[in-house]
Amino acid sequence: MRYTKALFLKFVMVTVVIGVVFSLFFGVNFGDIFITSLILTTFAFAVDVFFLPRIGNVMATVGDFVVAFFGIWVLGGYFFEGVLPLVTTSFIAAIIITIGEAIYHRYLRNHVFVNEDYPTFSRPSSTANLQTETSEELDPDIKNKQK
Numbered sequence: 288m289r290y291t292k293a294l295f296l297k298f299v300m301v302t303v304v305i306g307v308v309f310s311l312f313f314g315v316n317f318g319d320i321f322i323t324s325l326i327l328t329t330f331a332f333a334v335d336v337f338f339l340p341r342i343g344n345v346m347a348t349v350g351d352f353v354v355a356f357f358g359i360w361v362l363g364g365y366f367f368e369g370v371l372p373l374v375t376t377s378f379i380a381a382i383i384i385t386i387g388e389a390i391y392h393r394y395l396r397n398h399v400f401v402n403e404d405y406p407t408f409s410r411p412s413s414t415a416n417l418q419t420e421t422s423e424e425l426d427p428d429i430k431n432k433q434k
Contacts, residue, residue: 290399293394294328294332297328297332297335297391298324298325298328300391301327301328301355302320302324302328304380304383305320305323305327305359306324308380309363309367309376309380312376313376314369315367315371319366319367319368322362322366323358323359323363326358327354327355327358331354331355331358334347334350335347335351335391339392339400344389344392347388347392348388352388355380355388356378359381360373360374360377363377
């Protein structure tokens with residue numbers, strides 16, 4: 288249920304941003320906006336679920352900007368009809384989505400990934416306990432070599 292609610296919140300956020308940027312300013316059909324939002328949200332949510340706990344909020348937000356920009360640009364080329372500055376509007380929508388993603392990642396960390404540790408780049412990604420064995424001898428066969 289936590290993942291379903293998080294997916295729905297992300298879908299609403301992406302749909303509202305793409306709807307405002309493309310529908311109000313360029314008159315793009317809501318059906319095209321809905322399909323674009325659905326595809327983009329599904330892919331971006333999968334990326335968030337798998338990578339956010341591993342790479343942290345900042346890198347995941349940068350990744351979400353890249354996914355949003357190229358996703359809207361490519362999907363907009365297929366679905367949006369008419370003459371519109373697709374690269375510029377995709378960039379503007381991606382910036383707004385990225386701002387929302389920073390807040391959304393905080394929601395995911397507090398409500399969805401409750402018991403997961405957030406690593407940073409200063410810590411190793413493996414949490415295995417490693418031990419080192421030491422001894423006073425540098426060469427264990429030194430006594431046998433002297434004979």
